[in-house]
Amino acid sequence: MSMVHIRHLSFGYPGKPLLFDNFSLEIEKGESWVIIGPSGCGKSTLLSLMAGLKRPRQGSIEVEGKQLQRPRPESGLVFQDHGLLPWATIRANVSLGLRIRRFYGSDGRHTPAKWQNGNEKPQAETMDLWLQRLGLAGKEHCYPAQLSRGQRQRAAIARTLLMEPDLLLMDEPFSALDPPIREELQELMAGLGRTQAITRITVTHDIPEAVILGEKILVTTLKVNRAPTILANPLAKDEKPRNHYGFNKMCQRVRQAMGEST
């Protein structure tokens, strides 16, 4: 069953050329996709459209069979800039999404029934679990400024995952991080895909990252995007794709597809 179904999408910013024209794409539940392409080709715009933060000029986007009219509370977003509140502890920051979700919409009307008051899982337990999985146990009472950049980004990821999203949309989530931390987080996110059926869509500039995270790699172009270029990448299912003998070859395929698309 499809998680995201884009049908005949047209989108461009006012007074600028179209970025997408009659563009269709189907993403199955549980798949991990990467969107890669040169700067300015519309990767972040496509992610915002799938998040319901922007509306198509023409065409439609369905998520879980429902036409997207607004951001859905079941979708999780992670951006490059972690967006933590500097004056709140890590524990308060990580629980922020949950607290906001209860008031989703101006009147709370759009909070899905399974999350309305009284139906929440025991929060403290779930939060401790994510803090532990993301290597933040013991940091709960620290403020963001007391953590490293990688730890702050992990806290942002914990905040999103604690909300149990069914669709995870990430815009260059690791690009501000140094290579060892970046690699650690890439492996962590790839590992999550193996243990949980979350549909993941990650925007990146980085070819090796695309090969590690994307079972399907969408290559976008600076020309108007019409028929999508999609590379299938079974290596992303591997536990250590970087060590796989086909890794460099797959990187080369992505590089070549990017070259052909410019």
Ligand SMILES: Nc1ncnc2c1ncn2[C@@H]1O[C@H](COP(=O)(O)OP(=O)(O)OP(=O)(O)O)[C@@H](O)[C@H]1O
């Ligand atoms: N709010 C906006 N208003 C007008 N133009 C915009 C707006 N946001 C983005 N654009 C333009 O739309 C194009 C696509 O932008 P977008 O950020 O989606 O590209 P991108 O592929 O994600 O780029 P990058 O890799 O540099 O982040 C760019 O030319 C950008 O300048």
